[in-house]
Amino acid sequence: MSASSNEAPPPVVPPNLKSSFQAYLRTPSLRILVVVGAGLSAASGLSTFRGAGGLWKSHNAMQLATPEAFDADPVLVWRFYQMRRRTALAAEPNPGHYALARAAEKWGKERFWTLTQNVDGLSRRAGHPEDAIWYMHGQLHSLKCFWSEQEYDGCGWVEEVHKDDIPIPDEGEFAREDVPKCPKCKKGLVRPNVVWFGEVIDEAMLDKADEWIAQGGPMLCLVVGTSGKVYPAAGYARKIQKAGGKVAVVDIEDRGEDEKADWSFVGDAAEVLPEILQPIVNGEAA
Numbered sequence: 628m629s630a631s632s633n634e635a636p637p638p639v640v641p642p643n644l645k646s647s648f649q650a651y652l653r654t655p656s657l658r659i660l661v662v663v664g665a666g667l668s669a670a671s672g673l674s675t676f677r678g679a680g681g682l683w684k685s686h687n688a689m690q691l692a693t694p695e696a697f698d699a700d701p702v703l704v705w706r707f708y709q710m711r712r713r714t715a716l717a718a719e720p721n722p723g724h725y726a727l728a729r730a731a732e733k734w735g736k737e738r739f740w741t742l743t744q745n746v747d748g749l750s751r752r753a754g755h756p757e758d759a760i761w762y763m764h765g766q767l768h769s770l771k772c773f774w775s776e777q778e779y780d781g782c783g784w785v786e787e788v789h790k791d792d793i794p795i796p797d798e799g800e801f802a803r804e805d806v807p808k809c810p811k812c813k814k815g816l817v818r819p820n821v822v823w824f825g826e827v828i829d830e831a832m833l834d835k836a837d838e839w840i841a842q843g844g845p846m847l848c849l850v851v852g853t854s855g856k857v858y859p860a861a862g863y864a865r866k867i868q869k870a871g872g873k874v875a876v877v878d879i880e881d882r883g884e885d886e887k888a889d890w891s892f893v894g895d896a897a898e899v900l901p902e903i904l905q906p907i908v909n910g911e912a913a
């Protein structure tokens with residue numbers, strides 16, 4: 628093993644920005660709310676929603692992630708999700724996922740709580756403590772019953788599936804009547820258990836997030852790899868700022884201005900997060 632491979636990777640963060648941010652991490656009883664988007668998984672090879680890879684077969688992901696789209700063409704929507712399940716299962720968590728997971732382990736769910744918009748399962752596979760992360764938009768690897776656009780919550784059947792065993796090819800011949808029926812009520816269709824546009828988000832968890840912010844005290848919203856276009860996820864940085872907290876943004880684009888950030892780290896989340904969260908992960912900032 629050559630000496631060079633033992634050396635830490637070259638720093639990606641400007642030293643003065645990093646030292647200012649890491650000084651703030653040492654604020655006694657600081658609490659951090661992390662809001663994660665598709666950019667965290669980009670280094671794992673998963674395309675983002677609005678980036679170059681955001682289109683799929685001339686469809687826009689935003690048009691397919693709705694109950695109306697599923698009601699109109701369940702085969703097309705299932706193909707979109709099967710393709711994403713397959714690529715997610717074939718991908719590996721990256722150092723950004725691990726940095727967030729290790730920091731959550733160190734500080735615990737009360738002081739380091741992650742809200743992820745991602746449904747790819749990579750945070751879970753990085754060992755992110757389950758009680759310290761909220762999968763706001765659901766998970767690709769979970770299924771539920773769907774009746775129709777009006778009653779899309781179906782009969783309540785839900786099942787976790789972590790293997791690629793849903794019999795729906797993302798290419799080739801497949802007819803509407805082949806879309807799996809709900810095994811419980813036999814009436815509804817099986818759909819991905821994700822929150823589509825226009826569908827409500829877990830009210831209890833939304834209240835929990837507002838209570839977390841209302842606790843006050845020193846707070847930081849760490850916004851990682853999201854274009855900040857989807858609500859309510861996009862609203863937390865402002866809420867924390869209004870409550871007297873600070874905001875740090877990690878994005879491959881300079882989104883600091885958009886978020887009126889106190890720190891804007893421009894770079895790959897897979898490289899930036901392990902570097903800036905080092906004081907938490909190695910126990911210096913307890």
Ligand code: BV8
Nearest residue numbers: 664665666669675676677744825852853854857858879896
């Ligand atoms: C709801 C699951 C009640 C499925 C998704 C208030 C104002 C305006 C509109 C609304 C509002 N409140 C509610 C709405 C309506 C709607 C909404 O927000 N619409 C938007 C488009 C205007 N919200 C809802 O419907 C939500 N429900 O609020 O219910 C209600 C309902 C109707 C009306 C009022 C109230 C439900 C939203 C959930 C939708 N489901 N996903 C699936 O995944 O298939 S959202 C989808 O977009 C994904 O979850 C995705 O994560 C999310 C956000 O996208 P991003 O993650 O930000 O990804 P994007 O590609 O956009 O950006 C990537 C970023 O990463 C970029 O900044 C890029 O620069 C950066 N990047 C790239 N590479 C890297 C990187 N950064 C770091 N490192 C890298 N290597």
